Structure formats: structure tokens, C-alpha cells
Amino acid sequence: MRRRLIVRLHKILHTLGAGGLTHGFVKEGVPVVAGIDLDPACAFPYEANNPGKFIQTDIKQLTVDQLTKLFDDADLRVLAGCAPCQPFSTYAQRYELDGKDGKWGLLYEFARLAKGTRPDVITMENVPTVAKHEVFHDFVDTLKRLGYYVWFDVVDSSRYGVPQTRRRMVLLASRHGDIRMIEPTIDKPKTVRQAIGRLRALSAGEAAPRDKLHVSSTLSEKNLKRIKVSKPGGTWRDWPEAS
Structure with a gap:
């Protein structure tokens, strides 16, 4: 590498x-x-x-x-x-x-x-x-x-x-004396929504025409269903048994 x-x-x-x-x-x-x-x-x-x-x-x-x-x-x-x-x-x-x-x-x-x-x-x-x-x-x-x-x-x-x-x-x-990282700059972590919530929603597999970094992965129907039932902080155990 x-x-x-x-x-x-x-x-x-x-x-x-x-x-x-x-x-x-x-x-x-x-x-x-x-x-x-x-x-x-x-x-x-x-x-x-x-x-x-x-x-x-x-x-x-x-x-x-x-x-x-x-x-x-x-x-x-x-x-x-x-x-x-x-x-x-x-x-x-x-x-x-x-x-x-x-x-x-x-x-x-x-x-x-x-x-x-x-x-x-x-x-x-x-x-x-x-x-x-x-x-x-x-x-x-x-x-x-x-x-x-x-x-x-x-x-x-x-x-x-x-x-x-x-x-x-x-x-x-x-070489010139004590050095250390500055203290944390925020108390409450920034959410993903706060960071990229301004971007328009994309369907699976879609790419924004004017922003090459704004791309959504292609997903199978099974994985789309899994995402819809997933919970914040949850695990694969949240998925229906058929998934």
C-alpha cells in the first residue's frame, strides 16, 4: 500500500x-x-x-x-x-x-x-x-x-x-516547548443531516448531474428494505427474518 x-x-x-x-x-x-x-x-x-x-x-x-x-x-x-x-x-x-x-x-x-x-x-x-x-x-x-x-x-x-x-x-x-492538541471545539457532534442535509435526495444508483461527489450506490430491493427498517444505533437484528 x-x-x-x-x-x-x-x-x-x-x-x-x-x-x-x-x-x-x-x-x-x-x-x-x-x-x-x-x-x-x-x-x-x-x-x-x-x-x-x-x-x-x-x-x-x-x-x-x-x-x-x-x-x-x-x-x-x-x-x-x-x-x-x-x-x-x-x-x-x-x-x-x-x-x-x-x-x-x-x-x-x-x-x-x-x-x-x-x-x-x-x-x-x-x-x-x-x-x-x-x-x-x-x-x-x-x-x-x-x-x-x-x-x-x-x-x-x-x-x-x-x-x-x-x-x-x-x-x-x-523542539520549542510543550505542545498538545487543542480542546474539542464542539460539545455536541454534528449530524450527517446537518452536514449534507442541503443536498437533494437521490434514488438508489442516481448521481447528481452537477456534483460528481453526490452519488447514491445502486442497491438491491433486499437491501433497500433492510435500510427502511433499520433503526439509529440498531443492528441487523432489526431486519425482518425474510431479509
């Missing part, structure tokens, strides 16, 4: 994907130099939605010198990395993860680049269960030995305005 890393400028560097994290930085007024990812499919969505350039490479092959050149003479350097979450997910726990998976050790590559470039601020996010694994604690210990103040905790994005219950492990590290 993807091996990500990004550069953003003030400067910021980050492990990439399709560029959602970069976009968040840009919207908050933080200039981004570049995003780095192994997957060429990330290039179009990244560059179409962000001013930073896309660099296709494996961060295992990325050198400290290359990263330093991207940061150039910035007064403040931010390194943001998001190692693929598959090895650390609950789903993957049925397998024995012993470090042989190529994606498993990417946090060590992140630590290598952090040690070589010493950015002012480092951030990463992953699934909450990443904290159960040695590689994560090795990463934290490395940052602390380098003199960083490190904070990490599981963050519920619904407390920050995202209409979804999405819990992620977030890590922040700074």
Missing part, C-alpha cells in the same frame, strides 16, 4: 496519500512545499486540490539531503507523516506482525528522516491500536531522545466538527 510522507512550507513536509492533510494545512494558512507518496494515483488529486508539488517516491529511498533541500531556508519546518494503518488496524490483529511487512517499519523511516532533518514540529496520525505496537513506542522514544516535547492521544474527530465517529491516534512533537 502507500508509503507516505509530506513537505509543507513555512516549510512543511508530509507523508501524503490524496492530500487531505495538506489541504487542511493550506486552509489554515500554512504553506506546503510538497507531498511525497509511492502511489502515482495520488498525484492528480493532490495537485488538483493543493498548491504543493507531488513527489512520487518510496520514503525508504528518500535521503536526508533530499528532504533538507525541500525545506530549503525556511524559518520553521514541519514534518507530517502518516504511515499506512493496515498493519496496526484491529482487522490485522489476527495476523502475527513481526516486522517483516514492508509497511510495518515505515515509522522507523519517519524517525530516520526526523533525526536527520530535525524539523521544528512533527506530527503523525494513525489508528488508535498503533499504540499497542513496539514500533510506535520506539518512534516516541526516538523523538524524546532528540529533545522533542511529545504529546499523543486518541482524538475523536466528531468533537471537532466532523460528522463521523472517527477516532485516531494523533501525535504532536515540538
Whole structure:
């Protein structure tokens, strides 16, 4: 899967994907130099939605010198990395993860680049269960030995305005003093209706002609019946026996 890393400028560097994290930085007024990812499919969505350039490479092959050149003479350097979450997910726990998976050790590559470039601020996010694994604690210990103040905790994005219950492990590290996530910005999570209720209703399989993101999946009659009898917070046990 993807091996990500990004550069953003003030400067910021980050492990990439399709560029959602970069976009968040840009919207908050933080200039981004570049995003780095192994997957060429990330290039179009990244560059179409962000001013930073896309660099296709494996961060295992990325050198400290290359990263330093991207940061150039910035007064403040931010390194943001998001190692693929598959090895650390609950789903993957049925397998024995012993470090042989190529994606498993990417946090060590992140630590290598952090040690070589010493950015002012480092951030990463992953699934909450990443904290159960040695590689994560090795990463934290490395940052602390380098003199960083490190904070990490599981963050519920619904407390920050995202209409979804999405819990992620977030890590922040700074060379300049204590750093931590801001307090939740809302008390009551935003509902899906509040977020997209303004969009017109679609039938199963229909797509809005002027909004390519507003699409409804094609559903069988059986699944349509199941949806109609489903209850908020319910389960498949709410469905009629014939379903």
C-alpha cells in the first residue's frame, strides 16, 4: 500500500496519500512545499486540490539531503507523516506482525528522516491500536531522545466538527516547548443531516448531474428494505427474518 510522507512550507513536509492533510494545512494558512507518496494515483488529486508539488517516491529511498533541500531556508519546518494503518488496524490483529511487512517499519523511516532533518514540529496520525505496537513506542522514544516535547492521544474527530465517529491516534512533537492538541471545539457532534442535509435526495444508483461527489450506490430491493427498517444505533437484528 502507500508509503507516505509530506513537505509543507513555512516549510512543511508530509507523508501524503490524496492530500487531505495538506489541504487542511493550506486552509489554515500554512504553506506546503510538497507531498511525497509511492502511489502515482495520488498525484492528480493532490495537485488538483493543493498548491504543493507531488513527489512520487518510496520514503525508504528518500535521503536526508533530499528532504533538507525541500525545506530549503525556511524559518520553521514541519514534518507530517502518516504511515499506512493496515498493519496496526484491529482487522490485522489476527495476523502475527513481526516486522517483516514492508509497511510495518515505515515509522522507523519517519524517525530516520526526523533525526536527520530535525524539523521544528512533527506530527503523525494513525489508528488508535498503533499504540499497542513496539514500533510506535520506539518512534516516541526516538523523538524524546532528540529533545522533542511529545504529546499523543486518541482524538475523536466528531468533537471537532466532523460528522463521523472517527477516532485516531494523533501525535504532536515540538523542539520549542510543550505542545498538545487543542480542546474539542464542539460539545455536541454534528449530524450527517446537518452536514449534507442541503443536498437533494437521490434514488438508489442516481448521481447528481452537477456534483460528481453526490452519488447514491445502486442497491438491491433486499437491501433497500433492510435500510427502511433499520433503526439509529440498531443492528441487523432489526431486519425482518425474510431479509
